[in-house]
Amino acid sequence: xxxxxxxxxxxxxxPAPASIRHEGSRVLRAGFxxxxxxxxxxAAAEFGFAQREGLSLELVRDVSWANVRDRLAFRQxxxxxxxxxxxxxxxxxxxxNPSPTITPLSxxxxxxxxxxxxxxxxxMQHKADLRDDASALExxxxxxxxxxxxxxxxxxxxxLGMTYPFSSHNYEFRYxxxxxxxxxxxxxxxxxxxxxxxxxALAAGAIDGFCVGAPWNMVASERGVGRIxxxxxxxxxxxxxxxxxxxxxxxxxxPDTVMRLLVALDxxxxxxxxxxxxxxxxxxxxxxxxxxxxxxxxxxxxxxKFSLDAKGNSRVIxxxxxxxxxxAGYPRPSHALWIYSQMVRWGQVPYSEAGTAAAAxxxxxxxxxxxxxxxxxxxxxxxxxxxxxxxxxxMDGHIFDPGxxxxxxxxxxxxxxxxxxxxxxx
Amino acid sequence: xxxGELTILVIDENAIRASIIEEGxxxxxxxxxxxxxxxxxxxxxxxxxxxxxxxxxxENPNRDMMEHLFQLTRxxxxxxxxxxxxxxxxxxxxxxxxxxxxxxxxxxxxxxxKSILDMAVSRFNAFSRLQRELAEARSALEERKVVERAKGxxxxxxxxxxxxxxxxxxxxxxxxxxxxADIAQSIVTAARLLL
Numbered sequence: 001x002x003x004x005x006x007x008x009x010x011x012x013x014x015p016a017p018a019s020i021r022h023e024g025s026r027v028l029r030a031g032f033x034x035x036x037x038x039x040x041x042x043a044a045a046e047f048g049f050a051q052r053e054g055l056s057l058e059l060v061r062d063v064s065w066a067n068v069r070d071r072l073a074f075r076q077x078x079x080x081x082x083x084x085x086x087x088x089x090x091x092x093x094x095x096x097n098p099s100p101t102i103t104p105l106s107x108x109x110x111x112x113x114x115x116x117x118x119x120x121x122x123x124m125q126h127k128a129d130l131r132d133d134a135s136a137l138e139x140x141x142x143x144x145x146x147x148x149x150x151x152x153x154x155x156x157x158x159x160l161g162m163t164y165p166f167s168s169h170n171y172e173f174r175y176x177x178x179x180x181x182x183x184x185x186x187x188x189x190x191x192x193x194x195x196x197x198x199x200x201a202l203a204a205g206a207i208d209g210f211c212v213g214a215p216w217n218m219v220a221s222e223r224g225v226g227r228i229x230x231x232x233x234x235x236x237x238x239x240x241x242x243x244x245x246x247x248x249x250x251x252x253x254x255p256d257t258v259m260r261l262l263v264a265l266d267x268x269x270x271x272x273x274x275x276x277x278x279x280x281x282x283x284x285x286x287x288x289x290x291x292x293x294x295x296x297x298x299x300x301x302x303x304x305k306f307s308l309d310a311k312g313n314s315r316v317i318x319x320x321x322x323x324x325x326x327x328a329g330y331p332r333p334s335h336a337l338w339i340y341s342q343m344v345r346w347g348q349v350p351y352s353e354a355g356t357a358a359a360a361x362x363x364x365x366x367x368x369x370x371x372x373x374x375x376x377x378x379x380x381x382x383x384x385x386x387x388x389x390x391x392x393x394x395m396d397g398h399i400f401d402p403g404x405x406x407x408x409x410x411x412x413x414x415x416x417x418x419x420x421x422x423x424x425x426x
Numbered sequence: 427x428x429x430g431e432l433t434i435l436v437i438d439e440n441a442i443r444a445s446i447i448e449e450g451x452x453x454x455x456x457x458x459x460x461x462x463x464x465x466x467x468x469x470x471x472x473x474x475x476x477x478x479x480x481x482x483x484x485e486n487p488n489r490d491m492m493e494h495l496f497q498l499t500r501x502x503x504x505x506x507x508x509x510x511x512x513x514x515x516x517x518x519x520x521x522x523x524x525x526x527x528x529x530x531x532x533x534x535x536x537x538x539x540k541s542i543l544d545m546a547v548s549r550f551n552a553f554s555r556l557q558r559e560l561a562e563a564r565s566a567l568e569e570r571k572v573v574e575r576a577k578g579x580x581x582x583x584x585x586x587x588x589x590x591x592x593x594x595x596x597x598x599x600x601x602x603x604x605x606x607a608d609i610a611q612s613i614v615t616a617a618r619l620l621l
Contacts, residue, residue, distance in 0.1 A: 064487050065493070066493045067489060067527075070484075074519050096493060194488065194491075
């Protein structure tokens with residue numbers, strides 16, 4: 001795949017420095033999943049940001065995160081749109097093909113939501129006398145009451161969909177359920193549903209709810225099959241979402257390409273944040289090569305205007321998507337450690353100091369700083385205490401101190417309990 | 427086989443390709459082969475079948491569901507790893523290129539599984555070739571059909587014999603440096619608009 005000859009073909013306006021000529025092709029193959037949070041990559045490819053840095057991004061749409069992981073590992077992709085827990089899982093050796101993966105850039109914040117079937121929501125309203133503008137926590141508590149009464153009546157447990165075992169959706173869904181008093185391992189059945197199929201699966205009654213990225217929540221609510229009960233911002237505004245993944249050895253062998261790529265993506269992210277660019281962005285995203293979803297819905301999603309259901313209940317979420325501002329692109333290691341804490345909380349991996357170090361090593365703020373300068377990095381440090389600032393609380397009020405990770409995990413009343421689980425399995 | 431038969435599960439939404447794989451496995455002497463076309467209920471299938479090898483197509487979005495399943499089965503000590511030999515990147519790349527993925531039970535001797543994966547890769551490639559040829563044949567058939575219709579229109583409108591109509595089509599194609607099917611298509615379209 002080393003296409004040395006091709007590197008001279010597409011000349012940028014400014015001649016490339018000598019170093020990049022030794023790094024082979026400037027065409028980068030980037031894998032992505034059709035979601036609005038692939039915006040930064042799509043904008044960089046479609047609106048000239050990559051080209052300005054002398055790079056060409058070849059976007060390849062894929063159907064599953066497992067494929068994205070494997071195609072990155074086996075060099076079919078140079079870089080990839082990934083779930084933030086994927087590089088962390090890879091460094092911890094989790095999953096069926098853990099191949100070392102790092103991230104030097106976050107692709108933004110926001111975009112997820114939890115949607116329940118309209119039938120289930122009606123039951124919650126009936127049971128708990130829920131207002132139409134109930135908070136995410138009140139919704140979760142109402143669900144807990146329904147789950148308890150279903151248990152008493154001997155009904156089958158609810159089936160809830162998320163996207164991948166190592167995903168923000170898995171951890172956010174579990175966080176929301178647990179905060180309301182539902183044990184995600186024993187009270188309900190969590191399954192994986194590919195994002196584009198969530199709305200159909202909900203309509204068909206195969207699942208009772210799901211947690212997934214945009215635009216799929218709104219697709220379900222506008223069809224009248226689902227009711228949005230929580231957004232990512234309600235669970236934890238700073239929660240990490242998608243990242244740019246790459247192989248560490250690829251990054252090591254192409255330092256100049258990595259720097260250029262980060263500069264290009266940073267500029268694209270800044271552009272994506274500007275509301276006046278949202279019409280162009282929405283059109284590029286809606287294209288059949290990318291997300292292939294109605295442009296109106298994508299425009300609404302970008303502006304944070306939410307149809308909660310098909311009855312006209314709506315809500316505006318400020319900064320529903322943040323691609324650049326407030327250091328949205330900075331790969332903050334405390335985020336990697338929060339992801340690790342959730343992996344430990346839900347029994348995916350035991351806690352250890354070595355694990356903590358491995359998890360943190362997936363995030364590479366050093367590469368971010370090298371490309372974008374010290375002044376682009378946040379002033380409040382790499383290992384920030386999370387959930388402390390008034391505008392950045394966790395929905396249950398917990399505070400995450402990366403320095404005492406295992407205490408943090410212990411502090412949750414609902415978590416994976418080993419003895420309890422073994423009883424169930426034997 | 428001395429070591430006991432391997433249990434193999436093939437998951438492929440494409441029924442024809444799945445049967446090609448199945449046939450290959452049986453030819454190679456594997457008799458414990460199960461094929462499923464839809465992923466619905468695959469969890470239960472894996473639990474009851476306890477396959478040593480799972481072959482799944484990469485275009486299947488339900489791979490993420492399998493990933494979740496393996497994450498759960500890990501807790502009941504049934505580790506499943508992917509691909510045969512991580513150091514054999516050439517054959518792994520060939521598999522990914524061909525669009526097939528395999529999961530094997532950790533600890534299985536790689537010689538035992540390598541031939542299975544190699545066979546799956548070559549059958550996947552053969553299937554793609556077959557499909558390409560089929561698509562070409564289909565478009566050739568479409569072209570012949572449109573030429574026939576254009577010929578009919580010319581015969582009727584201009585009172586030509588079949589041979590004259592064909593000669594006229596061919597001559598126009600040569601004059602305009604186009605394919606005969608393209609000329610025929612414009613005649614059919616024009617006739618639909620004008621008549």
